[in-house]
Amino acid sequence: MTTEPQDDWRQRLRGQGYRLTPQRELILAAVDALGHATPDEVHAEVRKSSSAVNVSTVYRTLEVLQELGLVRHTHLSDRAPTYHSVSDHEHFHLVCRNCGKVTSVDADVARGLVERLTADLGFVPDIGHLALHGHCADCG
Incomplete structure (x- = not known):
C-alpha cells in the first residue's frame, strides 16, 4: 500500500513536533486550491469553510508549512508574498x-x-x- 501525498504531509508535520489541526488542513487545502495566493487570499478562502480561523493564524501556519517544505513563497508584486504548494512541479x-x-x-x-x-x-x-x-x- 502506497502512502498518499496527503498522509505524507501529515507525517512530516507530526515528525517535526507539530500538531495536525483543522486550521492547518484548511490552510494547506486553500493554497492547493488557489494555486498562487497571498495570505489574505488564503484567509478569504479558508473563511468560506470556517470563520474560526483569523488572519494571524494563516500567516503563522504558512510560515510553518514553508519551514516543513510543504509550500513555497515568492514575490509576484510589491504586496505580501504569494504562496504555492510544492505538490506542483518546480x-x-x-x-x-x-x-x-x-x-x-x-x-x-x-x-x-x-x-x-x-x-x-x-x-x-x-x-x-x-x-x-x-x-x-x-x-x-
Whole structure:
C-alpha cells in the first residue's frame, strides 16, 4: 500500500513536533486550491469553510508549512508574498507588469542560467522563489 501525498504531509508535520489541526488542513487545502495566493487570499478562502480561523493564524501556519517544505513563497508584486504548494512541479514565475498575468514556467527552462551561476560564481539559485517581471506576449 502506497502512502498518499496527503498522509505524507501529515507525517512530516507530526515528525517535526507539530500538531495536525483543522486550521492547518484548511490552510494547506486553500493554497492547493488557489494555486498562487497571498495570505489574505488564503484567509478569504479558508473563511468560506470556517470563520474560526483569523488572519494571524494563516500567516503563522504558512510560515510553518514553508519551514516543513510543504509550500513555497515568492514575490509576484510589491504586496505580501504569494504562496504555492510544492505538490506542483518546480517552477518559476513570469509576471506581466502591464496586465498582472502570472505564468508558471518549468524550472528546466532556467537550467542554463542555473548552471552558469553555479559554475562561474559558485552560486546555487532557488528557482522556486524566482519571479521575473516584464511584459507578456499579449501586452508586448
